[in-house]
Amino acid sequence: MDVLLSGLKYTVEFSIIAIILMVIIGLIAALMRLSNFFLFRWIATVYVELFRSTPLLVQLFFIVLGLPAILPVNDWFGQRNYPVIATALTLALNEGAYVTEIIRAGILGIDRGQKEAAASIGMTKFQTMRYIVLPQAFKRMIPPMVNQAAQTIKDTSLLAPVGVVELLYKTEIVVSSTFASFKFYGVCAILYFIIIFAVSKTASYLERRFQVDKR
Amino acid sequence: MINVKDLYKSFGKLEVLKGISNHIDEKEVVVVIGPSGSGKSTFLRCLNGLETATSGHIEIAGMELTHSKTKLHMLQQKVGMVFQQFNLFKHLTILENITIGPRKVLKRTKEESNALARELLKKVGLSGKEDSYPDELSGGQQQRVAIARALAMQPEVMLFDEPTSALDPEMVGEVLQVMKDLAREGMTMVVVTHEMGFAREVGDRVIFMDDGMIVEEGSPQDIFSNAQEERTKSFLAKIL
Ligand SMILES: Nc1ncnc2c1ncn2[C@@H]1O[C@H](COP(=O)(O)OP(=O)(O)OP(=O)(O)O)[C@@H](O)[C@H]1O
Numbered sequence: 001m002d003v004l005l006s007g008l009k010y011t012v013e014f015s016i017i018a019i020i021l022m023v024i025i026g027l028i029a030a031l032m033r034l035s036n037f038f039l040f041r042w043i044a045t046v047y048v049e050l051f052r053s054t055p056l057l058v059q060l061f062f063i064v065l066g067l068p069a070i071l072p073v074n075d076w077f078g079q080r081n082y083p084v085i086a087t088a089l090t091l092a093l094n095e096g097a098y099v100t101e102i103i104r105a106g107i108l109g110i111d112r113g114q115k116e117a118a119a120s121i122g123m124t125k126f127q128t129m130r131y132i133v134l135p136q137a138f139k140r141m142i143p144p145m146v147n148q149a150a151q152t153i154k155d156t157s158l159l160a161p162v163g164v165v166e167l168l169y170k171t172e173i174v175v176s177s178t179f180a181s182f183k184f185y186g187v188c189a190i191l192y193f194i195i196i197f198a199v200s201k202t203a204s205y206l207e208r209r210f211q212v213d214k215r
Numbered sequence: 216m217i218n219v220k221d222l223y224k225s226f227g228k229l230e231v232l233k234g235i236s237n238h239i240d241e242k243e244v245v246v247v248i249g250p251s252g253s254g255k256s257t258f259l260r261c262l263n264g265l266e267t268a269t270s271g272h273i274e275i276a277g278m279e280l281t282h283s284k285t286k287l288h289m290l291q292q293k294v295g296m297v298f299q300q301f302n303l304f305k306h307l308t309i310l311e312n313i314t315i316g317p318r319k320v321l322k323r324t325k326e327e328s329n330a331l332a333r334e335l336l337k338k339v340g341l342s343g344k345e346d347s348y349p350d351e352l353s354g355g356q357q358q359r360v361a362i363a364r365a366l367a368m369q370p371e372v373m374l375f376d377e378p379t380s381a382l383d384p385e386m387v388g389e390v391l392q393v394m395k396d397l398a399r400e401g402m403t404m405v406v407v408t409h410e411m412g413f414a415r416e417v418g419d420r421v422i423f424m425d426d427g428m429i430v431e432e433g434s435p436q437d438i439f440s441n442a443q444e445e446r447t448k449s450f451l452a453k454i455l
Pocket residue numbers: 226229231249250251252253254255256257258
């Protein structure tokens with residue numbers, strides 16, 4: 001049980017880091033996809049398509065286990081650190097591709113008149129994004145973002161095969177030594193359920209409060 | 216104040232403005248009329264850079280609107296615009312709608328901006344609505360807030376694109392009243408509207424546009440009672 005709980009700790013840590021990173025990556029990539037500069041658009045589109053059309057597990061194997069074979073990444077980040085950094089980053093990049101599309105859709109959903117009104121009082125493009133478009137888009141993005149965050153937490157279970165210690169991996173260790181698979185995988189599932197349930201409940205609570213305050 | 220020379224604008228293959236030239240003086244109130252699709256909105260939107268002209272030359276509020284987009288926002292600070300659909304910022308209160316320009320664009324203090332906004336709200340007859348949100352107001356009230364929002368930037372010119380045509384008839388008067396007050400205070404205004412009463416009362420000049428060109432222009436008296444061009448006459452016959 002202690003082993004499972006320490007796995008739980010890793011799962012939560014990984015999830016938090018990956019979720020924060022995925023939002024940052026998604027925001028940057030979404031703005032790049034919407035930019036007028038073709039190179040930015042192109043880079044962001046390639047990124048999104050690449051990560052959305054290959055399985056996460058393959059991405060993990062490729063980046064965490066494959067890259068060190070062709071690049072001296074272990075020297076750059078350290079033998080022990082590289083897998084951890086690479087795993088968190090791959091997860092964030094993968095989920096970030098979906099977040100990019102969520103944010104992009106949120107931004108595109110804002111009425112063109114809002115942007116024109118902002119331009120008509122002399123706002124720069126940046127100010128228009130910052131003060132007019134993003135605050136309105138943000139509200140629409142909450143529900144799909146929460147889904148994506150829950151997905152990210154679930155996807156941490158895929159980290160097991162690449163050897164980063166987290167909840168499912170810990171469970172596998174326990175299971176292979178005790179053979180009580182039903183019980184332990186069951187506990188593992190329940191722990192995942194608790195985390196994700198808590199996340200979506202908190203989010204829908206926040207969403208409701210947000211709407212009362214800010215209409 | 217405004218100088219337009221050989222203005223052309225196409226959307227893809229569709230040529231919408233076909234060589235517009237005009238000069239508008241300081242404090243002049245110009246009313247633009249014309250059938251749907253004649254390019255009135257496009258003309259107005261070119262004047263404050265919301266659309267980029269295909270070719271031609273525009274000078275407005277002491278600045279040149281060339282084809283490059285640089286410093287466009289500087290020009291837009293001096294040219295106010297009021298839209299048919301109001302376009303108030305939905306997530307901001309009425310007070311914030313008016314203060315966001317002065318605060319974020321002109322970098323005024325909060326106190327200064329709030330005081331200015333309250334003064335403007337009083338002017339458009341909406342004191343007490345500071346903390347409401349746009350969707351709690353009627354169309355006429357929203358449009359008056361939109362005028363206040365534009366005025367908060369202390370523009371040198373105000374452009375109006377059919378400001379009353381999305382309104383219920385009983386709300387048209389209150390918005391026109393605010394615009395008339397503004398005209399009498401000496402604001403330079405270009406107004407696309409079919410409100411002939413407004414044109415007669417405060418308009419210095421009426422421009423009739425058709426098919427991307429200025430067909431005829433003159434004093435309201437000249438245009439409404441003594442139009443020379445066939446196209447003007449037949450258009451007026453339909454709307455009067
Ligand atoms: N962004 C755009 N893309 C393509 N075509 C456009 C665009 N904006 C306007 N047009 C076309 O340009 C023409 C002139 O439009 P404009 O809105 O300037 O006319 P208008 O005189 O304001 O008409 P209305 O009285 O209906 O408002 C129309 O045929 C319209 O379909």
